[in-house]
Amino acid sequence: MANEVCLRTLDLERPWLIEQYQSRGGYQVLKKILSEKTAPDAIIEEVKRSGLRGRGGAGFPTGLKWSFISRNAPGQKYVVCNSDEGEPGTFKDRDILRYNPHQLIEGMVIAGYAIGASRGYNYIRGEFWEPYERFEQALEEAREAGFLGENILGSGFDFELHSHLGAGAYICGEETALLESIEGKKGQPRYKPPFPAHFGLYGCPTIINNTESLASIPMIMEKGGEWFADIGVKNSGGSKLFSISGNINNPGVFEIPMGTPFSELLEMAGGMKDGRKIKAVIPGGSSAPVIPGEQMMALNMDYDSIAGAGSMLGSGAVIVLDDSNCMVKILERMSYFYHEESCGQCTPCREGTGWLYRIVHRIETGQGRQEDLDLLDDVADKISGKTICALGDAAAMPVQGMLRHFRHEFQYHIDHKRCMVGVG
Amino acid sequence: MTTTTAKETSELFTPEIRAEIDRWIAKYPPEWKQSAVMGALMIVQENNGGWLTTELMDQVAAYLDMPPIAVYEVATFYSMYELKPVGKHKICVCTNVSCMTNKSDLIVEHLENKLGIGFGEVTEDGRFSLKEVECLGACGGAPMMQIGKQYYENLTPEIVDAILEGLE
Numbered sequence: 001m002a003n004e005v006c007l008r009t010l011d012l013e014r015p016w017l018i019e020q021y022q023s024r025g026g027y028q029v030l031k032k033i034l035s036e037k038t039a040p041d042a043i044i045e046e047v048k049r050s051g052l053r054g055r056g057g058a059g060f061p062t063g064l065k066w067s068f069i070s071r072n073a074p075g076q077k078y079v080v081c082n083s084d085e086g087e088p089g090t091f092k093d094r095d096i097l098r099y100n101p102h103q104l105i106e107g108m109v110i111a112g113y114a115i116g117a118s119r120g121y122n123y124i125r126g127e128f129w130e131p132y133e134r135f136e137q138a139l140e141e142a143r144e145a146g147f148l149g150e151n152i153l154g155s156g157f158d159f160e161l162h163s164h165l166g167a168g169a170y171i172c173g174e175e176t177a178l179l180e181s182i183e184g185k186k187g188q189p190r191y192k193p194p195f196p197a198h199f200g201l202y203g204c205p206t207i208i209n210n211t212e213s214l215a216s217i218p219m220i221m222e223k224g225g226e227w228f229a230d231i232g233v234k235n236s237g238g239s240k241l242f243s244i245s246g247n248i249n250n251p252g253v254f255e256i257p258m259g260t261p262f263s264e265l266l267e268m269a270g271g272m273k274d275g276r277k278i279k280a281v282i283p284g285g286s287s288a289p290v291i292p293g294e295q296m297m298a299l300n301m302d303y304d305s306i307a308g309a310g311s312m313l314g315s316g317a318v319i320v321l322d323d324s325n326c327m328v329k330i331l332e333r334m335s336y337f338y339h340e341e342s343c344g345q346c347t348p349c350r351e352g353t354g355w356l357y358r359i360v361h362r363i364e365t366g367q368g369r370q371e372d373l374d375l376l377d378d379v380a381d382k383i384s385g386k387t388i389c390a391l392g393d394a395a396a397m398p399v400q401g402m403l404r405h406f407r408h409e410f411q412y413h414i415d416h417k418r419c420m421v422g423v424g
Numbered sequence: 425m426t427t428t429t430a431k432e433t434s435e436l437f438t439p440e441i442r443a444e445i446d447r448w449i450a451k452y453p454p455e456w457k458q459s460a461v462m463g464a465l466m467i468v469q470e471n472n473g474g475w476l477t478t479e480l481m482d483q484v485a486a487y488l489d490m491p492p493i494a495v496y497e498v499a500t501f502y503s504m505y506e507l508k509p510v511g512k513h514k515i516c517v518c519t520n521v522s523c524m525t526n527k528s529d530l531i532v533e534h535l536e537n538k539l540g541i542g543f544g545e546v547t548e549d550g551r552f553s554l555k556e557v558e559c560l561g562a563c564g565g566a567p568m569m570q571i572g573k574q575y576y577e578n579l580t581p582e583i584v585d586a587i588l589e590g591l592e
Contacts, residue, residue, distance in 0.1 A: 076453075088563070089522055091561045126502070127504070127516075164451070164463075166462070166502070167465070167466065167502035168502045170558060184456070184490070185494070186498060187501065245522040246522055247526075286559075319521055340558060
């Protein structure tokens, strides 16, 4: 059972066109909701029943997030989609935007109806020009067909949707940084509370969800929350898009049921390249702590299974590493990333990510000191939980994961001033 | 603060550029013209050979009724804005983990040798510049790079040669 939700049109020719989407029943459930005047609360209940959890990485229950909005509060409310896909290893939302943009639009209109919002924005990362153009074209088609704009299908419900283009900043994937960015500012996260449900875009109540989450909504409404939940496993409803990359034969995006064994996913992705041995897997984007390959082979792709191994499912970005990789070098590159992308607002993150990178860099280049591993642990600990947003934790977790499972490689680098892997 | 009058504002930029910026302004609530700053900077940068001057940023500020400092903040925060001249073709190479483990270093080395420049530099004829970028969300096609608005995936040195030869 694959490609049943967000990628259900993928086998069609030019699946991004509105007529193709409609040939698979697209926009039917929106029509039904608007003509039957389905109670908004019933929609939120259905989403809750589906077990859908935020697909951007945090895994927060989508239905619950929607229920935080006071639907009857006066004034504008907003639906914002987070298509600022930037967690290293993640490349699934790009495919939704490129191949099934109408399902995202339909999902956003339904979300607007459910929370009483008449405006929405889709924040697309600036580098995604092709996906942006696809989405823009889809918006035009949807407007022309009467699925967007004023008085949609004669229902009296209005919903206008626009895309906003980012300009290169990982931090804007953090929801409040993203809102700041739409407001034309630096993307620096806000203090929470207040949460976006009360004080979001332009100070108005706002729901903000990942592309995949919102694109899952039409199918949940069409087939029911229970149908969706049953695809997956307990606590991990539905199917999920996994972006799998690294040292494998057939990297790509696979939409499969939650709870699918990792070994099956690896097989779908063509197995290990050049017949090499699997060494480690980063299971949920680069901030997810690394898991040794052997251990990973026994895990399933769902929230609880991966969490049980001390890591997280995150955005479903699976980076597979074979035994030619030096883990010190991998961590050096990841630490460089977080140092680059720290927005500079909180001292522990701004300074700490620099410390992490410089320490790992000196170990990698043969300048490591005996006390460096304890120092890394200490710095990571002093960042964790001490910043406004999760970027600090995202920088600290891979360090802690690497030291937990591959401490010996780091120690070898310090002792011998070279890599224990042949390629180092 | 800029003291540009309304009349001067209407003379900023060509009518085409103004129309493009206005399309961005129209997406947001009327009191939130500032929301169009990212789109406006991108348009102005594109029309200036790929980089932003202080004068251009000041003009964007005047056009959107923003203090210039607020525009500088945006222009310096986001990595796609360039504050120094770049090549006609800005080559952005991803070196993050999935690309790195698929030998992006060979792609970087090849480009550096071929063009005779390193990251952050422009070739003497102004045709090319090289930039190291963070994950561009195309890890399934690693190693990859972006030139202009186009992604190029599954690169080898030979493919890179063919791509560069195909550019104007």
